[in-house]
Amino acid sequence: MSRVLAVIGECVAAAHEGQSGALWRLAERDRQLDANLVRLPGGGSVAAHVEPALDVLLIVVEGAGRLGDGVTHRALEPGSVVWLPRSARRELSAGPDGLTYLTVHRRRPGLSIGRRSAGAAPASAARDCPSCGRPSREAEARFCCWCGAELPAATGT
Template sequence: MTSPVGVPDPRIACRIPELLGPDAGTGGATGALWKLAESGRQLDANVVRLEPGTRVAPHIEPDLDVLLVVVAGDGTLDGGDAPQDLTSGTVVWLPHGSTRGISAGADGLAYLTVHRRRPGMQIRRRAD
């Protein structure tokens, strides 16, 4: 069965083990390694790798819930009452409005994030 005209067919967007390579959480490029970029999408997604001992400073995302899936390495989730351990296979819900920070452990950390796509910036007339 095919999708209706004008609707893209489902497809593989990324193969994480191939993206990370044999060193998974510890080696290779760091930062955002992949992002969902297809036009017309309703979601944003990224695969991010942090070097051992590095961190994403605690911050608040006021508008979007984020789902984070650890795909390699280990680390710590900061925010809430106490730090929480992150290990491969851990799924974390980061509710909008919550404070969250991520620290990579000795093996580095790689994770997938998924959230609703932010609307593009628009130029509008100023309200009088």
């Protein structure tokens, strides 16, 4: 049965001053989509990365920023709708007042148990996102590439 799950303006208004990361996420059981309302703080960023499996639709709700692909940068403003094709490099940076955006993509399949490839390092719980629980992709990342939340400081090895 269809129903209204959230009102984006209300989610943004309900967030406390300075709150960043996921402000809302689609959490319905048996869904085929994932969606996240994410706020990056002023000057915050999502490190350059490549999403190998999923196309992502990004809609800017509030604030401003820039989207980069490693070669060019494009300005983002409220109302910008961006298609991020799978396998394309992308990075986001927020302007001085922050950037709030909605992402929508096909739901990822559940994690499967399997063998690690030779030489692969085990996942570090210290680098799991405190907001969405997903592991960071880059050792030096400051913000989660999945939901935009600030990651805990990397521990030296």
